[in-house]
Amino acid sequence: MREHLAHFDIAGFTYYEGVLAFSELEIGTLLQLKLEEDNKFDARAVALYFKNFKLGFVPRSENRIFYKFLKVGISDCFEVRIQRIDKKEHPENQIGVIVHLVRKVAQE
Numbered sequence: 254m255r256e257h258l259a260h261f262d263i264a265g266f267t268y269y270e271g272v273l274a275f276s277e278l279e280i281g282t283l284l285q286l287k288l289e290e291d292n293k294f295d296a297r298a299v300a301l302y303f304k305n306f307k308l309g310f311v312p313r314s315e316n317r318i319f320y321k322f323l324k325v326g327i328s329d330c331f332e333v334r335i336q337r338i339d340k341k342e343h344p345e346n347q348i349g350v351i352v353h354l355v356r357k358v359a360q361e
Contacts, residue, residue, distance in 0.1 A: 255353040260336060263301055265309035267344040274306040284333040284350065288323045299323060330354055
């Protein structure tokens, strides 16, 4: 079971390792969410990773719910994927992400 939760562009893509991973990124690529509690700019910062590459952040306007779930140790309910790639856009708008809430159904 899955339900749309959010979609957004990766914030800070210009400043992190997106350029190093860009050629490997495709529509549908899975990303990981990680809390970054020591972030001096945003106390609720949630970083987006592809493999070991930090791509940027969930935008501040969208990160509250993700922060709360991750803070209490719930991370397996999110499916985070690349939804849009546009090389011609400004780097802050090149990668669109979609997040679904997912519930794993136990197999019998």
